[in-house]
Amino acid sequence: MNIAEFIKALAGFAWLAVVGLGILAIARASRNQSAKGITSLLIGMVVLAMVLTLVGAGLVFIEPTEAGVVITILGQGGLRPEPLTPGLHWIVPFVERVELYPTTTQTFTMAQGAGDEVNVEARTSDGQRIFVDSSVIFKIDPSAVIAIHKTWQRRYEQDLILPQTRGIIRDAVSQYRVDEVLSTKRFEMTSQISEQLRQIMAENGLTLVDFVLRDITFTEEYAQSIEQKQIAEQQALQAKFVVEQKKQEAEQARQVAQGQADAAVIAAKGAAEAQIIQAEAQAKANELIGQSLQENPEILQYQYILKLAPGVQTIFIPSGNQFILPLPNTSPSTFVPDATP
Secondary structure, X not given: XXXXXXXXXXXXXXXXXXXXXXXXXXXXXXXXXXXXXHHHHHHHHHHHHHHHHXXXXXXXXXXXXXXXXXXXXXXXHHEOOOOEOOEEEEOOOOOEEEEEEXXXXXXXXXXXXXXXXXXXXXXXXXXXXXXXXXXXXXXXXXXXXXXXXXXXXXXXXXXXXXXXXXHHHHHHHOOOOHHHHHOXXXXXXXXXXXXXXXXXXXXXXXXXXXXXXXXXXXXXXXXXXXXXXXXXXXXXXXXXXXXXXXXXXXXXXXXXXXXXXXXXXXXXXXXXXXXXXXXXXXHHHXXXXXXXXXHOOHHHHHHHHHHOXXXXXXXXXXXXOXXXXXXXXXXXOOOOOOOXX
């Protein structure tokens, strides 16, 4: 409670005391009792109540979040030329009064379901009807509160901010296509609206703190068409994904087949090279064997003997012949003497 309100409260109590003393004085007088002392006290309380009332009516305390406009019958135009700043002030009682205006941040919202105000209907450059929810955050310039009171009083929201914001939003939306409003140009459009609204509000004593583009909605028909378009796009993306997946699987299978073919070629080359090496080795071995047999023919006879049947124990060798010839079967006990004399 500030001092002005405190003095007004004291004045109220003083007038209550005056009423009580008056009733008491009348009661004593009706009983033919002396009311001299009560009368003197009553007069004193009346004087005190009037003084407190005058002081209370003349003192005005302005809060730090307010500015005051003094309405008077003394000055020209009915207003003091300067507003009352925060603090304690004196006005002429019963001749002047004060209208208080908040200087703190205020928010004016235009959205569906936001009190009596509704969102702004606008049309894009391609003819689509949209609904814009927005909020205007602003403050009253304390130095311009006199001009605001003269022009708008307390109607600055309904008579200034609301129609100006609606018009600016509609003009801005009409410059863009619906897809631009939703995505690529939304920030640009918001900045354009803020700049125009800031200029108009500054001309009328208001300071724009921020303009918030809360939401953009469409008619039900257009919303359904957007939903169907999104579904089609999702299906197209899904089909594209499936095609890409099949391509990847085909490429993977091709690479596997190519790898297997390359492995088979490498294996065939390895086998051929192995056979060539083996043939070359065999040829070299045969060459060495042939050379060895030419130099040592007895080895061939020895190998021939080793290959004979294991039951043969006696063989005949013709005289003068270096080769072993097939021999007839003989028993181990048969002995044929030499017929030469």
